[in-house]
Amino acid sequence: MSEEKSSKRGSVLIVGGGIGGMQAALDLADSGLKVHLVQKETSIGGIMSMLDKTFPTGDCAMCMISPKMVDVGRHLNIDIHSCSEMVGLAGEAGDFTATILKKARYVDTKKCTGCEACVQKCPVTADSEFNQELAKRTAINRRYAQAVPGAVAIDKKGVSPCRIECPAEVNAHAYVMLTAGGRFAEALEVVRRNNPFPATCGRVCTHPCESGCRRKDLDDPVSICQLKRYLTDWEDSHGGFTKPTILAEKIEKIAVIGSGPAGMTCARDLRLKGYQVTVFEKAPVAGGMLATAIPGYRLPKDVVRREINTILAHDIEIKYNQALGRDFTVEDLKKQGYKAVYIAVGTHKGIKLPVPGDKEPEGLLDCLDFLRKANLGEPVKVGEKVVVIGGGNVAVDVALTAKRLGGKDVKMVCLEKCDEMPAHKWELEQVREEGIAIDNSWGMDKLRIENGKITGLDVKRCTSVFDENKRFNPQYDACELNFFEADTIIFAVGMGVDTSFKKGIEALDLLPNGRIKADPVTSQTNVEGVFAGGDSVSGPTTIIQAIASGAQAAESIDRFLQGKDLHVDRKKVAEREKYTKDITGIKKVHRKPMPMLPLAEREGNFKEVALGYSEADAIAEASRCMSCAGCCECMACVAECQAKAINHEMVSEEKTDLNIGAVILAPGLDTYKPKIRGEFGHGRWPNVVTSLQFERILSASGPYQGVVTRPGDKKHPVKIAWIQCVGSRDPHNANPWCSSVCCMYATKQAVISKEHDKSIEPTIFYMDLRSHGKDFDKYVERAKNEYGVRYMRTMISAVREEPGTGNLVLRYALEDGSLMNETFDLVVLSVGLEPHKDAAKLAEISGIEMTSYLFPKTTTFAPVDSTRPGVFVTGIYQGPKDIPDTVMQGSAVAGQAMALLGEARWTETIKKELPPEKDVANEEPRLGVFVCSCGINIAGTVDVAKVVDAVKDLPGVVHTENTLYTCSQDTQEKIKQLIKEKNLNRVLVASCTPRTHTQLFQDTIREAGLNPYLFELADIREQCSWCHMGQKEEATEKAIRLVKMMIAKVKLLQPIKTETVGVTPACLVVGGGVAGMTTALSIADQGFDVHIVEREKELGGLLRNLYYTLDGSDVQNFLQSRIAHVMSHPRITVHTGVEVDNTDGFVGNFKTTLTDGTAIDHGTIVLTIGGVEYQPTEYLYNESDRVVTQRELEKKIYDGLQPEPKERYVMIQCVGSREEPNQYCSRVCCQDAVKNAIELKERNPQAEVFIIYRDMRTYGLREDYYQRARDLGVIFVRYEVDKKPVVEKAGDRLRVKTWDYMLNRELVLDTDWVVLSTGFRPHPTAEKVGGNYKVTRNADGYFLEAHVKLRPVDFPSEGIFVSGLAHAPKNLDETISQALAAAGRAGVVLSHERLAVSGLIAKQKRELCMSCLSCFRICPFGSPYIDEDGKVSHNEIKCHGCGLCAGICPAKAFQVNGFRDEQMLAMIDAAIDCEEGGIIS
């Protein structure tokens, strides 16, 4: 507001968008500070969004948090940075620079409409984090239906190892997942993207993918290779291959020489790009090695033929019997107009070892020749005794083929040892299976030839094959010789390039071994326009390598012909980050065995040995895939997304710097993970769940739709046990602190489960019941008495599963020591809260100090300030707490940031500039109706064209059209344009729910100059297409009806003028205790005037009787400095010794008169009237000066009390608390007792201190002190309210008698002191003050906030706030937090010069009013009031537009804007077709 330019930034960074972070964001943004909300997950909402209901009111958590999320999401001055983290923070309070690291969402949040069409198509599923692993989610997903931002996101963790391994980059992950889903055609399409040989590779690929498969470390790799074959089998039996459409035909001709896998891949890839391709093949058949070298029993020849035909079906020409160098030259090709040539002629020359003599003996064969003849059915003679020389895969093929061609005794002889053999293990297995011997470590010495015929082979022992450099360099032992008799010897020792093609291209450079010299990245040769690949470049490799080579060349040739750089941006999958999945705990499932042809049926034929999977087996096998990297990049989502929002190419990580004035850390919590130590069998027994899992089980949107179900067998449990303190209050094994909320949430869960299913019998096993919050004890009493929840005070020593039933047996000791076994159907572990897993890292980045428990260091007096100025901490990050305390602290940090940056308000916020509004009030209605398809979300069920037709000619409708996504940016622009072009004056969109989209469209029509209230939405998605799927006709009828009803309403809509009122920038604080002073200081620091009114003569309130805190800080010092600070603040006026006489007015414009006559104008009010301590009458308090209260003892200690040895102090808890008529916990007494007990024991360890208690409620981090008191020897004795201790006089001492439940007898303690832990009572003036301000109080007399969970410092009446003891008993740090929160909330109002009044409010026609006062009585906000003339007037500023007044008013004097009677009745009339004045048509 200040005119001078501030040196401080007017913006705040909030880390964490849970309920606390959201509250802070809304408060700050509403008060003129720009907010950057950084959220690691894809959506804000935090843990609260996962909860089913909340305690103690049983409200639906999602219903409460969802509107708040929507508010945050569409706030003009809140930028949500989702999928982001803060990774650096420089600068100082007022001017920080934060570095934000944003991870890719792979979805454009601006384009995504949240229709989730992609989700239906995603083949990948993983455990849903949101549903706590009780349900599955897809890789592209929305965290939950109400997520904000509403865009989906892709869970992508890098690349799965199977994909990394494939040289041709075939996306195994994707086609396996699609196969698992039975989507065979799509799966095959994915394979074919990179591999035109799925049937071939599905049989004979060396499947490097399987070597990468993560399952190999668990059981067996997924049978990826064979799944491809299944896909082609399926295709063959389902109509065969469908030729794809070539999108862009090109005129350039390309020649491919060689029709092996490399050549054909290159040809097909180029053809798909639109080129005209001709393949030249030397042989009379196509396929290269596939056709000529691989035996039919592995790869049937008709399979190869079909595969080649499939490729040729892309309109690729092939010329057989055409050899380069023999029949044509490259020069010829160029002349014929070929623009590029790809040479992939393979290695078709078998290498032979030197043979004596110049004539080849009979019976000596080379492998390729042999295999080609066998494959092409040419005659080939095989003797009875066959020796195959070689140990590779080709040797195996040769041996098995020889066997089939009649070889009786077939033997393989090779240099290598058994484990060195280059042939694959699975190949050798078949060799052995078919009875072929392998003789290892022999090298050929010489062939024995008699009469020109082979008779055998002399061999010598090979001692080593490779030298130390792993080069082939065989060494022999000439002394160890052997002889193998043979009539046929086949060399299978290698293959080379047949260089006869060189004649066709003399300029081409070859390597000395005959291979073609080509660039390894681009496949270019030394001849311009000539490329080469496959085995003729690399030497013999694998089919998949050849395919990769062909694809690489195709890419190069395309670039070459398009004149592009051949090297840049060649993205390789293998260069991307490999994701290695954690496989611990994953169940073993072995691979489905491949059915094989029985041995007996293999003899003498070339029938295929592997028979292929059945459909069921293929799906089962594919389902073994663990989907390592999340998203499989099948791109099904991209194809499905009509909004074009998905982009798999997004940069995975991006850093940006943000300049801000303050930082708020609200990263929230993690729950303790009982799985880690296997505690109580979680993770082992399915029917043991965590409390968060149980929340999801209870939730209507959870895995079981809210039906209480146990995960193990989906049965309905009857007996449910809750085990408390799992991971909490356990310094030895887990976290030492108390998590503060578990007792209550367990109670809530027990109650809610009973509400879901009356037959449930809940039992809660606990140590101390900590229901210390406002109205919590009453809730527990109701749980016990009305819902029959059984509470058992005992610790569970063991949980075990009953074999066969899935039930769980709990073992525990009763208080008398007897051991019990009890069986339950379901066990819920009440897991504790702990700092977020990133807490330590966050603290380090933020430069703040932590406690040893990894909570940020804060103090009682400054509970939300970290050790670094300008960095504030809030919520569970600051310490375990419940939702209202978190929300409260959210407002508190907002208040602190406002106090720091108040002067820079409105400097960084944006405001929309809008054109003037057109006056349409007197125009005839001219409607624009837009019927949304929402992709297929609506159009898939509702015939949208029919809807358009049905309404387009209705009177008043000027324009009707169907739009794909009405909420998209371009449609918004179109709507604006149409408003202008066709002079539309009212707009109706028939699409989704008005709850999320109204404001968007209202803004749009306002930008086109229309009043925003001339708009309506007809919900034909959530309330029609989505709930009437498969009923197209009826759903269309309903949609037409809904649109007609809404048209009837829209025609009657009138522009609504929204009013504003001025704000007096001052605050009245009633009460000058610590809450009042803290609130006042914060508001004054924000730059507003504050008046404190204190009825006592001095400030300080109850704090004047407090001396030190649990952590040992000096309270009186703090109090004095705070008073001094208040007294000296230039903006604070203190009025002591007076009270408020009267306050009048409304938010922004209050007028108050004090009892001394002072008049104050102010915009807000904070009630901090505090409470009083209970004055006991029991336990001889008024009869003995040795019976004192804790407060009195504290004063004695502060004054220097030194206990004597053996001096005994017996403290009695819950004096005046937790029993009728004061059935509430005073929250502070347990720790006060512990605090004083520690102090006594520290002053004299020999002093004796007993604390007689009901439940020790040292919640949160206070648990440490309870532990310390026990360590110091303080003795704790429990009592029950029906057996309260008795205090008697015993001479000059006192005697306390109490029942000891452990000893099971009465305990008699003679004592020097009895110390009573007395609680709080509401302030005696609360009733009067409450009456003054028309604010309500709860049954105990404390002020009742507007909403127990989400508005903990507000009253229903705007502009009035509460903090401190006036609200409920609480600790000093909590009081200060709440006081800061009230300041933050008040700051939101005071920071505006004028307040806008909502348009959707009730309007009163005063002349109709008969002053019956019905409205006055029913209005919850006090809007109608009795005016000076005795008639009712209506204060529109207070009105919330609920319309209760309109509903009750007999004179119809009230009408609610946007819901006027004539509008409602028009809708009702349009709901059914009627004859004029008649009934049903």
Add this chain to the structure above:
Amino acid sequence: MATVTEAPKKEAAAAVEKPHETPEGWKPNILAFACHYCAFAAADLAGVMRLSYPTGVKIIRMPCTGKLDHSYVLRAFERGVDGVFVAG
């Protein structure tokens, strides 16, 4: 706080004396008045969760069911709807 003003129940209809024969395949036309904040939101959630209910149910959004006027209910029946459902 859901009040069913008149829900057509099959069993109930059978017990009561019928003024007219119910035609074959007759589907009731039901008008629902729902509070913007709760019941209308619940109806949206039903859609999000793809829960099915008869297409004869049409919802009119209210700022709060407390605003419901008797005349709306009467008008609905007068115009011939078969049932009115008020939820909030």
